[in-house]
Amino acid sequence: MSSPETPVSQTDSAPETAKSVSFNKRLDFRYAPPVLITLILLAGHLSFGILASYRTVILAVGTSMITELVLARLVVGKWRNLSSAYITGISVSILIRSPMFWPYALCAMISIATKYVLRYRGRHLWNPSNFGVSWMLFTAPFSVAGLSIQWGNNLWPMLIIWPLGLVIVWRARRFHVTFTYIVSFIVLSGLRSVITGASFLAEVAPLTGPMYQLFVLFMITDPVTTVSSRKGRILVAFLIALVEFVLRLNEFIYAPFYALFLVGPVAMMIELRRKKPATA
């Protein structure tokens, strides 16, 4: 989850963003997601204790920022703005659960390092925290689980988070991504209900939880790791929901993360292959 991820190099900038948003607005907007995610984190923890401890947040954010600083200096030769690393760190601290400390540091490092290594034609392919979280959930189940804490399972936190998040998404011109995914998820929940015999409400239940709120508001909308055309993004959002549908039929608990992990980079690669190679 890193929306909008700060690009590693100039070539990472989503062209549409660069064209359509003025410098001042971009500067202002760049700090909106970190501020929102911090507010969500603080509100969630102070009201519902969603964090295992503050130490894990400090560890994840600190590791994320240090990794970003070192790798940016080493690879790009510049000091980087750390808002993206900050979001990655916060996301890691929210989205994984472990009674140990090392998974938070490792996940943060993996997330940031992928931006500098797993690249194609000058762009990184995976949403950093999606890669890190998916990798940890898949390879370290003995120590790591996904976010299990709900935010009271009540309506009112959703009434705050959703409008705020949607404003951010709308400002990032990614509302259609979130909208497409939600509609697809709901429709496919109905289909799953028919196939599995489980109630529709049971199938749609995850969407009402905080993990999905973070997923649909921040992770799948990441400008840097989404394709550039509006139609393409709508298609990708639907495909993520579709792959998740298949994974869910096979009882993958972390289906949304894995779906984005699989679909996102493939979509990016296809788009980049169809474009001219980026100049260094």
Added chain:
Amino acid sequence: MTDFSEKYQRPIKMLVAMFLAGLLTAPLIIQRYTASGTFSPGKDSREFALEHFGFYLENVALASGLEFTHQSPRLDPKLQHILPQIASMGASVSIVDFNRDGWSDIYVTDSRYGTQNALYRNESDGTFRDVAAAMGVADVNRQGTGVSMGAVWGDYDNDGYEDIFLYKWGKPELFHNDGGSGFTSVTEQSELPRWVNANTAIWLDYNSDGYLDIFMGGYYPAKFDLWNLNTTRIMPESFEYAQNGGRNYLFENQGDGTFRELAGQVGLTSTRWTLAAGAADLQQDGYPELFLANDFGVDEFYANDQGERFREVGNEVKTGFTPKSGMNVTFGDIANQGLFAIYVTNITEEGVLMQGNNLWMPRQGNASMTYSNIAGQRGVELGGWSYGAQFGDLNNDGAVDLYVANGFISARKGTSYWYDYSKVTGGNSAIISDARNWPDMRGRSQSGYQRNRVWLNDGTGRFQEVAGYVGGNAIFDSRAVALGDLWNRGVLDVVVANQNDRLLVYKNTVSRGHHWIGFRLEGTRSNRSAVGATVTLHWDGKTQSQIVSGGIGYCSQNQRRVQFGLGDSEQVEQAVIHWPSGNRQQISRPEAGKVHLVREPQ
């Protein structure tokens, strides 16, 4: 790009790629080097265990005449699709000397209509005999009255014989012990409520007036008769923040055989889903605090204000903020400091839910006591879907060890309900709270076939898992654990009640040269059972405290007397007893290797 980065771009990129490759393989390496290896069939021999760990557990239930199989309740057909989950409780065990013959007896509960509870009288020849029917405490699961969830023993009328309080999903019952020769139901005159869906009760003398009171915690709200439901909206409203469970009860003993319910008056007003309660004078002010382990939410720490009122201080003492699934609470002086750590079991399922158990260690600050969770540091965090747990010195080396029961539902092997479970529990309260929305379990397991844990204390409060070596690592859906010296040999044996399965009785063999001492207390100004008394033993430069308990842990009760391991020392400097009445008694140089009967000085 700087000159350096530009000049060495290729090697830098290779270096960073190798760095990432190293990070990606790290989980696999960590798993390889941290695998716990808890079970080694080739090494679980008696000799190996005795040599390396100083004790060995062997199930002797059948040979000792303790042939008992628990049966889960059958409930309203509306719950049939998730019945294994709902009907997953009721196996309990309590150890008591009900006839004052000096030998520990065992009471176990059954949970299906028409089944009978069992009271195994210790025949003092190595065997036990079920006398529940003859004593009048067997046929307590009759249609329409609910079924047993657990039982705790306490001498409420101070006549010297332990009476029995039976808590149920149904009508709670109190039986008076008639001199060890039978029991008489005194439920009606005790003015107990008509129906409570309770999963915990303990005896305590909350106001130190010399009479035992009863705390009982509700699980499902009392308005639901789980056999005759008119709604399916009975489930917790949240997986972590549910407050729609049953209410608490505090029955104050009036001293005349009656009780007055005053939970609301004394501040025990929460309606969380309580699964276990423990009482001890944790703040050392002469009155017992109350710790509640709550499923689907935060645990509660009730400070006792001079026997007049309870005040929930979980946030203040730092035990009550992060919600988990509290199943059990027990107290133990794990580091021989005279301080009681609080152990709370929760749920750990690899890759799904990593709550970890809590080991709350007290820290005395300037103003007040606070606690920090050191379960991870001390090696007792990751159990499984844990239920009962008890501290006790299993090898008599002078440090309390820990036995933890694990396992939720062992149904069809190779299957898991976790996906569906996590789907619903992640949802909004309107969805999770209605049983209709829960997918059909279809015979699937959930955290089933888990091994119980035996954690051995190295003497400094760090624990090593040794169940694979010493025995005791049963793969049942274990629930309640109780410790007691069943054969008067100076060692703690372990009894495990399993849900829908047979009772396990682990006879403990301890290496030669490990000495012990025991104390059986009898109150005079304090309640006669001495519940709430603390015994602090000083020997060989060590100090250890233990509590006389009126029930502790998930649906369980250890033997009443306290028992200390002494290691290779045969000399005890002194034992100091703090009685609930405020009396302090000092016993100099008590003899090791025997149980001392201590009467409270008037």
